[in-house]
Amino acid sequence: MNLAVRDIRHNVGRFALTTVGIGLLLMIVMGMGGIYRGLIYEATLLVDQVGADLWVVQGSTRGPFAEVSRIPANLEDRVRAVPGVAGARRFVSHTIQREHRGQPLRMVVQGLSWPEDKGDWVSLVAGRALRQAHYELIADRSLGLPLGEKVKLGKDTYEVVGLTRGMVGSGGDGLAFFTVSDAMAVQFDVPGEATRLERAARLVRLENLDLGRVTPLLSERVVGPANELPALAPPLVSAVLVTLQDGADPARVAATLATWPDVTIYSTQQQKDLLLSGMVDKARRQLGLFRVLLIIISAIIMALILYTLTLDKIHDIALLKLIGARNGVIIGLILQQALLMGVLGYGLAWWLGQYAFPRFPRLVVIETPDLLMLGGIVLAISMLASLLGIWKAMSVEPNKVLAA
């Protein structure tokens, strides 16, 4: 005969309500763990998907995911000349927040190194990869842009030709793939007035130099487009992605590139580690803190309710002692109730999560080892929570039965 279950049946309302509360708390704990896993997944998704062997970034920076990294676009030509390198691509990535149909539209603008890279590696759920050098984009579904939608960014209008799913940047914003030149156009778009002012300023600067005074022809050039000026820097990109030849030793190639003082080289793994140790780490600690607090709160609630359930039957416990029940019977009664509450709460959390997690704004990734660990923690706090009740039950004297 199980005393714990019979007592619960007698107090079913209170027990059920507490269990539901514990279940909801545990669901949040579970969800927060899932959000952390989701953060890691989303943060490293892009690094994994672009499939580069080495990342060449601005010298002594941690790369475009950690801070601003600027290197000249033509660095890719230098990299291609290094033995062992099969290919090099420009990597352009930046987050923008613009307005579309009156709503804020936040996206990670991702440049594809057209024409070698048309975005064929992006797994599409609808539409197609890029087919022309300009004015097309592949958008993640989370951006809410349907196929065929026209989006005005800067001075140009781009059409959504393909849709992907689950492609988001480390901030959780959806990715939009453009050709590199479009991506840069979106990024460096400046109003016409700014361009006019810049050209006028160039002219003034030139006229103040003796070079300008002796070569009047130059002054015609400086008021024209920037790309006709050999003295201006080539456009800047965030990084250059290196693909190695089959059988090439990544360490050797990296060592060669590392001798260049103007750049820093990272392997894909190093780039991921930097990402995780940077922004994701703070989120991890924040989520971890909340999880610990919620678990402590769950434990306290459980302890209190188990304690009051025990107080309610303290007379019965005294009676059990009086008729000679072993301590094991009494401890078992309380401990079983605690474990039952923990197990039911955990089950409820898991079940609710099936419905709730897909509706969370951030991606929730639930992994079996995390589930097992949380299960272990729940068992531990259940046992801990029963201690107060057990202590009370152990301290009651059998002759308390007569004191009623």
Added chain:
Amino acid sequence: MNTAENHTPAIVAENLTKVYGSGNTEVVAMKDVSLRVARGEVIALLGPSGAGKSTLLTAIGLINPPTSGRIHIGGELVLDADQAKVDLRQFRRRHLGFVFQKANLIPFLSAVENVQVALEINDASPRAARIRAMELLDYLGVADRANNLPDALSGGQQQRVAVARALANEPSLILADEPTAALDSHRGRQVMELFSKVAHERGAAVLVVTHDHRSLDVFDKTYEMEDGELRPSQPSETDT
């Protein structure tokens, strides 16, 4: 059971004294009480309120150890002052049966489960315990209410379930503190007669605290307590 064992008294209490509290709240509830109860003997304990009857009963019941004195049960020294000489809980489980003024049933267990639990804590299998519990309820005439929670039983029915629980492990000593206070005189007498039957059939010793003078003829001996002192009562009192 051999003859030697049969002749050992069920209870020998020597010079029991119980002092509650200390200083100016000190109460001497029991003064140098000695008592000997043979197997199969049914003893009534009378006395005014506050005389120390419950104190004596709970001391012998091993739930309220005396300040001094010794208690032997079944020939075995179990308490020397407040020093336990055996595992008291195990001893209570195996050898003692308790009935109190209030039935003290566990409210979340049905009538039959209240009896069953006493058997199960003494290592009976759930099945065997169930069967035995039903037999006992049947014996006490409450088998038809076996599956009701105590709340749904009348006071008398509850008390009979409590008696069934006290008898469950065939105790060698039954201690009852005003067991019939909540019963009408007919039911009260039935319970007293049941104790006497159990005592005579099974050789159990029964010690009953009672105020009910009408059932005193059921008892083999009557003791009276007053101001913590115990003495055999006058035959004239027993007759009325």
